[in-house]
Amino acid sequence: MKFIPSLPSFLPSRSLPAAALAALAVLSLMGAARQAAAEPSPLDPEKSRWTEVRKDDLREAIAPADLQVVVLMPVADCTGPNTGNRIVVRKWHCAGMMRMGAEPALSGVNYVIVPEDLASPSVAETVRRLPEVGVSAGPRYVLLIDWQIALREAGGSYFHMSLAAESVLYDRRDQRWRWQAIHRYERYTGDKMKPEDVVRDLGYLFKDEVLRPVLNRPAVLSPAPQYAMSWATPDEALQAPAADRARVLLFNDYGKVGKSYEYTPDHFQLLADADVTDAKARYKSPSAVNLVVGTRSYLAFDVKPGDYSLFVGVDGRTPLKLQAGQTTYVRYYRGMFNANGVELVNAADAAALKAKGKHAVLEDHAEPKYAHTPVRFLRD
Incomplete structure (x- = not known):
């Protein structure tokens, strides 16, 4: 795949400000202190459905103040060298994720970033490890969000980008894993994608796709x-x-x-x-x-x-x-x-x-032709 030559200069000055880079560096040091790093996210965005509900044990609405959104950040990809198009575009989205906490789409929600090597296949264990990186255990519900990006050429200097997010909801009070879903969006992009466009796309993904079915589950179950x-x-x-x-x-x-x-x-x-x-x-x-x-x-x-x-x-x-x-x-x-x-x-x-x-919505075990979308979280 052709490398986009003008992208690297875009990143240090416009995508990740010094404060964000410092925060990621701290997260990286915290991750290095742990003995075993988690495997990278196994999500394959080009094989993910637009919405796939893997676990649905949530029937009540959730107030934003009762929800803690925890985004798993691939620190190595965010701060390492630009070794290919996917890493460069992933850095764009690292920067957007760092900014999302201040966006109206997440107004009133406790939004934090943690290194992805904190995660394990167990939802409960991952939530229990959050204090290791200074995350308070205040809100009742924790929504863990994992994400991956795929790219393929779309002609000229343009690429077709797919971003998939896996989200799981854990109930701290009842100590139960309540929800798991996969969401995906696509867009064409080139070497001039603006940072505000990345933030806008992520705002749509978070507000309309990831958060809406969790915060307002009764209405989503039966919109009419x-x-x-x-x-x-x-x-x-x-x-x-x-x-x-x-x-x-x-x-x-x-x-x-x-x-x-x-x-x-x-x-x-x-x-x-x-x-x-x-x-x-x-x-x-x-x-x-x-x-x-x-x-x-x-x-x-x-x-x-x-x-x-x-x-x-x-x-x-x-x-x-x-x-x-x-x-x-x-x-x-x-x-x-x-x-x-x-x-x-x-x-x-x-x-x-x-x-x-x-x-198109629920996990389907009878798939003679198309494989399941692999996910990070597999057990409570």
């Missing part, structure tokens, strides 16, 4: 309460729902060209027909459920029976008459001249589609 929506697990996806519920199995079978596992996500809106007041209702109605489904994946969810509309693209609207105790199978596909299409399929076709994809 009158629908009483809930996710169905991969094992349940092809089954019939409860007698008073209707299930939808939505497949994203729209083929895309690219090396990434999920090259781009597609956005759908689900809206009860009673709430479709005009052509723009899905954008302005608080009742609309936003669904993000990556390529080669599917969503399975239950709602109350009734008449709904599934929206995709600018004008696409597919009516769904959802019956109690029944599953409706929907396929999104590439038609002629790259046009998109939505169709209802039968149970046999749905089983074949499920076999070649994986759940």
Whole structure:
């Protein structure tokens, strides 16, 4: 991969100020004092889903004052020599992580940086070791955030960047591991990416992707309460729902060209027909459920029976008459001249589609073709 020659000079003067470098140096010394360093994060951003929930034992909302956000920092990459494009871009994000504590996206949250070699595969052990680097044990909840970056050429001096973050929530009071999720975002970048752009991207990742489902879990579980929506697990996806519920199995079978596992996500809106007041209702109605489904994946969810509309693209609207105790199978596909299409399929076709994809939100153990996303935290 071609090295970007103008990036190294960008870093010392604009990305990591002297105070930040000093703080990282202290963290590095603390890490060196420990006998055994942790392995680097095993995350592979280009094989991570946009959102993948690995553990969900959280039902109550959390006040920001009760949450401590702890970011694991790769000190060696942040302060070492520029040995390649990935390290250079990783340094951009090291600098952005150092600034995030002062950003509105984390207003009211206790935000700290620790060296990644503090971490072990055990969530509880990692939390117990935080005082080694001066982190107080005040807030009830600790959200550990690990992250990795991948790069590949995108033509000329531009690169396609993927950043994946693994987040785990630990409840100090109950001494329980409550949550684990993977989030990812992508962007094109070159040798002129501004520091404020990095901070803006990280602000989006933290506020909208990592923190939102943790701070406001009840609303995220069912964003439109009158629908009483809930996710169905991969094992349940092809089954019939409860007698008073209707299930939808939505497949994203729209083929895309690219090396990434999920090259781009597609956005759908689900809206009860009673709430479709005009052509723009899905954008302005608080009742609309936003669904993000990556390529080669599917969503399975239950709602109350009734008449709904599934929206995709600018004008696409597919009516769904959802019956109690029944599953409706929907396929999104590439038609002629790259046009998109939505169709209802039968149970046999749905089983074949499920076999070649994986759940877009929940961990899916049945993956004959695509490997699991490796994570750092594996046990309590």
